[in-house]
Amino acid sequence: MHEMSIAMSIVDAVVANAEKEGGVRISGVELLVGKLAGIEAESLKFCFSAATKGTIAEGAALVIGEPEGTGECGECGMRFPVTFYYAECPKCRSLRITIVSGEEFLIQTITIEEEGE
Amino acid sequence: MCDTCGCSGDCGAVLRKPGESDYHVHVNPGTEEHSHSHAGGETHDHDHFPEEHHDRDYMHNHDGGHHHHHEGTSRKIVLEQDVLQQNNLLAERNRGYFEARNIFALNFLSSPGSGKTSLLEKIIPLLHQRFPVAVIEGDQQTTNDADRIHALGVPVIQINTGSGCHLDALMVNRAVKELDLQDNSLLCIENVGNLVCPALFDLGEALKVVIISVTEGDDKPLKYPTMFHEADLCILNKIDLLPYVEFDVAKCRENAMRVNHHLEWFELSATTGEGLAQWQQWLEKRLLHH
């Protein structure tokens, strides 16, 4: 299950950032995982909760945004939805397509709690 | 291995060398990269109510005897950070090191059993009179593959990833420090047999080489598009078995090209050596001008 090591990288990154910001607990994490990024969002959610066990991110609510794939035609400039790395332009039939979204794999935000003594 | 989450955590990958049974080095990501401690450790483990209830001015007591407040101190921080940033940064450092020393690093990727080690066993003796070659072997367990390469008389190190299913830039960084690499050499990195996540982890290699064999399906490129999309060349191995299996070479190639039209394509047999000369020629050319 390769999402586990990815989940661990995410936990390590969010914990490091939270600590830098003076957070004592992470209550929320927002990710952006493009539909073409090669990551199974469901499986990532499962692994995330396991990977946060015993860390300050334990129990954090994970929200995953999954942008759809979008291709842009290199011939006519048409933009259209794609579900895969290869595609044909629906307008001019060109195969020279560049993926302009759907490959994102970002930690967008974290919500931290600071110790209020 | 870590009982709690099943990761290779603190534990981590281990470097081994053939013929040196007492040599073993832990690739320890240290505090910055795998800093999470697990339940039962020193972290304070108390139960929080679900965060939805953790509103501003919300205050709660813990039974553990220690009290603290969370008074309106919830704060959202925008990171916009690549999940694989840490790995990518380290991979770039590896890449810079390879470039400075004119080391041509190849990352070999395939399902288990497609013939990565066999191909290395075949090609290395043909190359290493002209170019120094070194090998990093990745596997979850055993030094079997490193032993096979060691028998060829080239420097080799084994990375055992334990439960980890891919190599990452840190493991390669540590392995390289333990290998006596020569300038102007070829470094072959055999990744863990897996077509999924090794595609996501840059090691700092110059090129990714994906290997499939004719005993797998000709739709493999469509089933693992990320891997074929990331690869620079594809080697179709075991063509000696073509008379015995149902495998449409043209269709497989077409599928691969659909996912990645820049993909270089080779067909060969690591067993009989058929088709090997073309790939050797290509490699030697790239070794001279990369």
Ligand SMILES: Nc1nc2c(ncn2[C@@H]2O[C@H](COP(=O)(O)OP(=O)(O)O)[C@@H](O)[C@H]2O)c(=O)[nH]1
């Ligand atoms: N018939 C045939 N068998 C091969 C060929 N290349 C590798 N094999 C066999 O495939 C099996 C797995 O090979 P190996 O190199 O260990 O695969 P790896 O897991 O990708 O490193 C071994 O039994 C090899 O002998 C080939 O070109 N033809």
Ligand SMILES: [Mg+2]
């Ligand atoms: Mg092998």
Ligand SMILES: [Zn+2]
């Ligand atoms: Zn078009």
Ligand SMILES: [Zn+2]
């Ligand atoms: Zn762990």
Ligand SMILES: [Zn+2]
């Ligand atoms: Zn040890």
Ligand SMILES: [Zn+2]
């Ligand atoms: Zn608390």
Ligand SMILES: [Zn+2]
């Ligand atoms: Zn993996």
